[in-house]
Each structure stands twice: as C-alpha cells, then as structure tokens.
Amino acid sequence: MHAGIEWLNGLSIKGIRPGLGSISALAKALGDPQEGLRTIHVAGSDGKGSVCCMLESILISAGYRVGMFNTPYILSVNESIRIDGRNIDDSLLDSYLLRVMKGSEEHAIDCTNFEALTACAFLCFREEKVDIAIIEVGMGGREDATNIIVPDVSVINNISLEHTAFLGDTVEEIAWQKAGIMKPGVPCVTINTGVALDTLRRCSAEIGCPLISVDPDDISIIASRPECIMMRYGCDCFEIGIPGRHQARNAALAVEAIRCLKDSSRISPFIRIGLESAHWPFRMEKLPDRSIVLDVTHTRKGAECLEEDISEIYGKVVLVTAMLSDKDLDGVAETLSKIAKKVLISSPCSPRAADKEELASCYRRYCDDVEVFDTVGEAVEQALKNDDIILVTGSFRTAEDCLRWLRTAE
Numbered sequence: 001m002h003a004g005i006e007w008l009n010g011l012s013i014k015g016i017r018p019g020l021g022s023i024s025a026l027a028k029a030l031g032d033p034q035e036g037l038r039t040i041h042v043a044g045s046d047g048k049g050s051v052c053c054m055l056e057s058i059l060i061s062a063g064y065r066v067g068m069f070n071t072p073y074i075l076s077v078n079e080s081i082r083i084d085g086r087n088i089d090d091s092l093l094d095s096y097l098l099r100v101m102k103g104s105e106e107h108a109i110d111c112t113n114f115e116a117l118t119a120c121a122f123l124c125f126r127e128e129k130v131d132i133a134i135i136e137v138g139m140g141g142r143e144d145a146t147n148i149i150v151p152d153v154s155v156i157n158n159i160s161l162e163h164t165a166f167l168g169d170t171v172e173e174i175a176w177q178k179a180g181i182m183k184p185g186v187p188c189v190t191i192n193t194g195v196a197l198d199t200l201r202r203c204s205a206e207i208g209c210p211l212i213s214v215d216p217d218d219i220s221i222i223a224s225r226p227e228c229i230m231m232r233y234g235c236d237c238f239e240i241g242i243p244g245r246h247q248a249r250n251a252a253l254a255v256e257a258i259r260c261l262k263d264s265s266r267i268s269p270f271i272r273i274g275l276e277s278a279h280w281p282f283r284m285e286k287l288p289d290r291s292i293v294l295d296v297t298h299t300r301k302g303a304e305c306l307e308e309d310i311s312e313i314y315g316k317v318v319l320v321t322a323m324l325s326d327k328d329l330d331g332v333a334e335t336l337s338k339i340a341k342k343v344l345i346s347s348p349c350s351p352r353a354a355d356k357e358e359l360a361s362c363y364r365r366y367c368d369d370v371e372v373f374d375t376v377g378e379a380v381e382q383a384l385k386n387d388d389i390i391l392v393t394g395s396f397r398t399a400e401d402c403l404r405w406l407r408t409a410e
Helices: 003-014 021-029 048-061 090-106 113-127 171-181 194-207 247-260 264-277 300-313 329-339 356-364 376-383 396-409
Strands: 039-043 066-069 081-083 132-136 153-156 188-190 211-213 219-224 229-233 236-240 292-294 317-321 340-345 370-372 390-393
Touching (some): 003 090, 039 048, 048 247, 066 113, 081 113, 171 194, 194 211, 219 247, 229 247, 317 376, 317 396, 329 340
Parallel strands (some): 153 188, 292 390, 317 390, 340 370
C-alpha cells in the first residue's frame, strides 16, 4: 500500500555503510534539498536526542516552523521526521520516499536505509518550507550521511566508547570522527572535557571553527523530580520538562546553541518556556499506570547518569536489560548493578544484539541475582511479578521490544 515505505524497509538488509559518496549523489539527484536549508547539527555519544528535543521546543515556542530528523526510531519510522513536534504521517512520508526511490533508481545509486531516510528528511524539510531543521547525527559524524549540510551551529555532546567497530577503539579516535561535523566559520558547542575536548580543540583550530565549551561547573541542580528537573546555568534558572540530572547538561548545550544563531535575540526570550515544555519519550520515562521506568541508555557515561538519577528518585529497582554488541557491556553492567535488586537479561530483536549470556556474565561479576530470558518480553513479564519499580534499559531496540510486548499483554 505504501510502496515508498516498503522500499525503505527493504534497504535495511544493507546494514551500516559510512561515507558520503552515496548520500551526496542521492541528494544531487533530488536537487540538493539540503542546500539553503537552515540547520542545527547535533552529534555525541549520549544525549543527542534530548538536545534536539529541547532545541525543537524552544524554536517552536518562538514561533518558528521547525523540522527535526532523528534516529533510531522506537516503533515507527515516522518518528524520525517531525515538523512542529509532530511525526510525519504515512501518506506524506510515502510521497517523499517515492521521490527518493525514483532518484535512486534513475541514477543507479546504491543507498542504505539510513541514507534514503536522510535524503527524505532533507527533501521533506525543503518542500514543507521549515524555517530551521534540527539534524541528529546517526553515528559518529565525519562519515555520517547527515554530514552534507553546512549548519548555522553544530553541537557535540558527551563522547564515550561506542560503535567501536566503525569509529575506533579510543575516545580520541571517536572524538575525531565526531569532530567531522565541524565546519569552517560555523560555531560548535560542546560540553566535553579531557582528551575528548583536547581532540575537538585541535580539530576546530585546524579548520577555523569557533568552539564554545560549556563548563559543567557552571551548571547546578536545584531539584530533581520524577517528571522534571530544576537547574541553574550561569545566572539563570530553568525548569526542564525531561527527568534526570544529566538533562541539565543537555539543556546548557541547547541554550548555548540558540545563543549562537544569528537571530538569537528573537529566540532567546523563549528559552525558558521551551525547556519547560520539552518532552522526550523513553528518557527515564515512568509509563502511565505501570511500575515501569523506560529508558534507552546504552553507554557507560549514560549509565553513570542513569544510576545516579534512579538511585535518587526510586532507590533500588528490578533491572531488565538487553544491549547491542558494539557497546561497553561490562562498563554499563558495573554501573547499573549498583541500583539493581535483581537483573533480568535478554537480547533485543536486532542483528546487532549482544549475546545475552555474555551480557549476563558481565552482570554476574557485580550482582548475585541474575536471570536470562529468551526475549525482552519474557523478562518484563517476570519482572512484573515483583512489587518493585522496574527499570527497562540498554538500547532503543530494548525499549521497542518492551513496548510491543506490553501492547500484546494488555
């Protein structure tokens, strides 16, 4: 029924293929829709989606027509392309994907699922005449398909070990990949420290990119609640509509990115209301009428933030987790074991899934009560037999598996 969406889904078998050759050719076949499009480009190992969400909320509050492209989606590909905070509908998505498919076939361009979806987003944002588009990097930055834009400002959030098979085995190598979204003369905002910041500074100096470094010491938490946080950044106080202390860092990045825009004087008065009204699902989200807190943390640094927040708000929990194989399994296990009464482990429904027995062996180094289940759904079902708060986390696909099981169980 939706030929374009079916074509996109069929491209998934091609997997991940870093590089800008195919996306550049595909964009050219479509009339280079990314050119002339105002954009904000967001990279990082953790918090990309939250920063994008906050930027979107601020800009919508200021009266802008805002596009947003982010991946991975949870339940539907429509989640990846948003206009004014709403997912693109099937008919509109399919119409643009058909144009991308035609361009690919007529020019014999072999593209991946992510390249086709990226091109579709650029085409949609141009045709729907958005004022500005927020573009989240898929993986890394330098060779990511989104990196054919010249943004108004770029953002590089926390950098840690991830996608090591593609990005490198050290923080320095991964930082170099993410620094690839920097452009000459285009300001870049970051909150990294240590060797990651050293790498970003070196890369920014080499190409003439103004680097704005947010000092974490300028951020303080006033209050942390299950539904929001209150923070002080510099001389200003803000309420953030997404729970978790680490969201204060994401908010500071969003604030500085807005301040870098040429029309910041028009937008800045709406920062406070935009941050307060921001909502981003599956970031320490307590599901309605359920004892489940759903999250998508998948790095050690993210796990450290999650451990601190869960401990403060909920105390010890029953942990349901499943991860992808290219993540720091032991680092996450060591961190999240601190808040786990028991750990229920499975594998997400993904070709990149980490072996559940390997993940279980990591957790058994730090936790005595560890069980393994065939599916995430079975692990959630067992967890619900306990009269405890349940934390489900580990990857976007873990969240998807949990939600799909909950839908069938209702």
